[in-house]
Amino acid sequence: MKKLIIANWKLNPATADDAQKLAASINQAAKNTAVLCPPTVFLSRINFPRLGAQDCFWQEKGAFTGQTSPLQLKSLGVKYCIAGHSERRAVGDTDEMVNAKLNALLEHKITPILCVGFGTTVEQDDLEVTDVLKQQLGAGLAGIDPLKVIAAYEPVWAIGTGKNASPEHAEKIALFIKSKYGIKKILYGGSVNAANAKGFLQQPNISGLLVGGESLIPGHFNQIINF
Numbered sequence: 001m002k003k004l005i006i007a008n009w010k011l012n013p014a015t016a017d018d019a020q021k022l023a024a025s026i027n028q029a030a031k032n033t034a035v036l037c038p039p040t041v042f043l044s045r046i047n048f049p050r051l052g053a054q055d056c057f058w059q060e061k062g063a064f065t066g067q068t069s070p071l072q073l074k075s076l077g078v079k080y081c082i083a084g085h086s087e088r089r090a091v092g093d094t095d096e097m098v099n100a101k102l103n104a105l106l107e108h109k110i111t112p113i114l115c116v117g118f119g120t121t122v123e124q125d126d127l128e129v130t131d132v133l134k135q136q137l138g139a140g141l142a143g144i145d146p147l148k149v150i151a152a153y154e155p156v157w158a159i160g161t162g163k164n165a166s167p168e169h170a171e172k173i174a175l176f177i178k179s180k181y182g183i184k185k186i187l188y189g190g191s192v193n194a195a196n197a198k199g200f201l202q203q204p205n206i207s208g209l210l211v212g213g214e215s216l217i218p219g220h221f222n223q224i225i226n227f
């Protein structure tokens with residue numbers, strides 16, 4: 001079965017020209033389903049069959065300087081939007097805000113990718129991880145149909161560090177999210193690369209990957225989306 005691979009370009013690249021070149025170098029007909037999430041400012045300049053946003057605001061319009069609404073994203077053809085990424089939580093996004101974003105996205109038929117995860121060290125024990133996941137999932141999904149949401153399990157210690165979780169650990173957490181919260185699609189994210197991607201994609205309860213750094217390297221990302 002096809003897996004879903006989300007490219008999170010974060011605050012890269014520097015120019016619209018470079019963003020267009022990067023998008024043009026990604027295989028559009030890969031074995032798996034690839035979604036590109038460029039910076040919001042470049043969304044309208046990217047030609048790719050599936051686009052996602054990295055974040056959004058929960059209001060549709062009005063006096064909210066600097067924000068981007070799901071309504072605006074929808075007008076650009078955006079089909080997916082990340083919410084609750086740990087880099088957003090680190091600058092103040094709360095579970096309640098994430099919940100409001102999910103509601104707003106679903107209202108405009110954009111599929112939310114709800115990021116959850118915890119742990120600043122690889123040693124952090126599973127119970128502590130599970131407690132934080134319960135909080136993030138319980139509050140984030142309040143009043144939301146879990147079947148309309150994709151979850152991404154991203155241990156914070158694994159993001160951008162070059163240290164990934166083991167596929168077995170990610171599979172165990174995916175199963176926990178699936179059985180307790182009813183979300184059907186769970187992705188893994190955190191230092192995924194062309195060498196370790198296959199191990200995650202082979203897990204039965206992992207539906208795909210959220211890829212940061214390696215999604216900026218076309219040769220590597222094209223390998224990941226073609227496993």
Ligand code: PEP
Binds near residue numbers: 008154161192213
């Ligand atoms: C991410 O941005 O969600 C991410 C997982 O980044 P990286 O792949 O660079 O660890």
